[in-house]
Amino acid sequence: MRLQDKVALITGAASGIGRESALLFAAEGAGVVVADLQDDAGQATIKEIEGKGGRACYVHADVSSAVDCEAMVAFAEKRFGKLDVMFNNAGISHARDDDAVVTEEEVWDLTMRINLKGVFLGCKFAIPALRRAGGGSIINTASFVATLGAATPQLAYTASKGGVLAMTRELAVIHARENIRINALSPGPLRTELLMKYLDTEEKRRRRLVHIPLGRFGEAKEIARAALYLASDEASFTTGTNFLVDGGITAAYVTPE
Numbered sequence: 292m293r294l295q296d297k298v299a300l301i302t303g304a305a306s307g308i309g310r311e312s313a314l315l316f317a318a319e320g321a322g323v324v325v326a327d328l329q330d331d332a333g334q335a336t337i338k339e340i341e342g343k344g345g346r347a348c349y350v351h352a353d354v355s356s357a358v359d360c361e362a363m364v365a366f367a368e369k370r371f372g373k374l375d376v377m378f379n380n381a382g383i384s385h386a387r388d389d390d391a392v393v394t395e396e397e398v399w400d401l402t403m404r405i406n407l408k409g410v411f412l413g414c415k416f417a418i419p420a421l422r423r424a425g426g427g428s429i430i431n432t433a434s435f436v437a438t439l440g441a442a443t444p445q446l447a448y449t450a451s452k453g454g455v456l457a458m459t460r461e462l463a464v465i466h467a468r469e470n471i472r473i474n475a476l477s478p479g480p481l482r483t484e485l486l487m488k489y490l491d492t493e494e495k496r497r498r499r500l501v502h503i504p505l506g507r508f509g510e511a512k513e514i515a516r517a518a519l520y521l522a523s524d525e526a527s528f529t530t531g532t533n534f535l536v537d538g539g540i541t542a543a544y545v546t547p548e
């Protein structure tokens with residue numbers, strides 16, 4: 292098994308990418324801590340993992356709160372004895388996030404608090420735990436939008452993900468000699484709740500699909516497989532990278548008919 296004897300903490304693991312990663316990491320032998328705000332859905336993830344013979348437990352944590360982030364890391368170490376993998380995955384995409392003129396300060400601040408400060412806090416409290424474990428892997432979820440501009444703006448979201456990329460690079464360099472690998476994982480457009488609530492008509496979905504060479508939306512499971520690679524020792528020489536798993540969207544100038 293690819294994560295035998297490892298312990299992983301995954302934020303935003305009640306839904307989407309985080310949930311699929313929790314299921315996959317547990318199936319690959321890891322003890323998994325599921326952190327989220329949605330307690331019922333988080334507990335459902337635990338039940339599913341346990342039903343398949345895996346090891347997991349749930350902790351309520353708001354990633355924008357330093358107190359919660361410190362407590363979730365302490366919980367992981369207490370429950371499983373150590374922490375090897377920190378997956379800072381929780382994120383939001385606000386319905387009123389728009390261009391610079393329209394986006395309200397409140398929407399900007401909330402997005403930055405969760406998407407950017409949340410990743411900072413996850414790193415802040417996980418790094419000492421990873422040191423205690425003798426090293427480890429941090430995965431920070433960014434997005435393809437940190438690399439490409441779009442005429443359908445989500446300015447706060449895009450800026451927050453750009454921040455995640457820059458922060459990830461610098462942290463990777465700072466902590467490389469401590470055997471702590473830190474990578475960004477940048478999904479393309481996925482068929483999860485986060486995106487589909489906006490692409491709610493066939494026409495809107497079709498307009499987006501035109502830009503994706505593979506001609507379809509990605510699945511949360513496909514991102515979980517990339518996260519598994521970054522979490523595992525197979526990625527032992529991979530740090531500071533932006534791992535794009537995006538159906539080719541950032542490679543495309545013109546897409547196939």
Ligand code: NAD
Nearest residue numbers: 303305306307308353354381382434478480481483485486
């Ligand atoms: P999702 O909405 O299915 O899951 C996100 C989870 O994060 C939810 O369970 C939610 O409760 C949790 N969460 C939100 N705010 C939180 C907070 N303050 N503290 C703790 N948990 C919180 O979304 P997803 O598609 O699985 O997205 C996961 C990550 O992937 C996000 O960072 C998102 O920005 C990124 N991403 C998604 C897409 C996409 O197309 N879906 C594309 C690129 C990047």
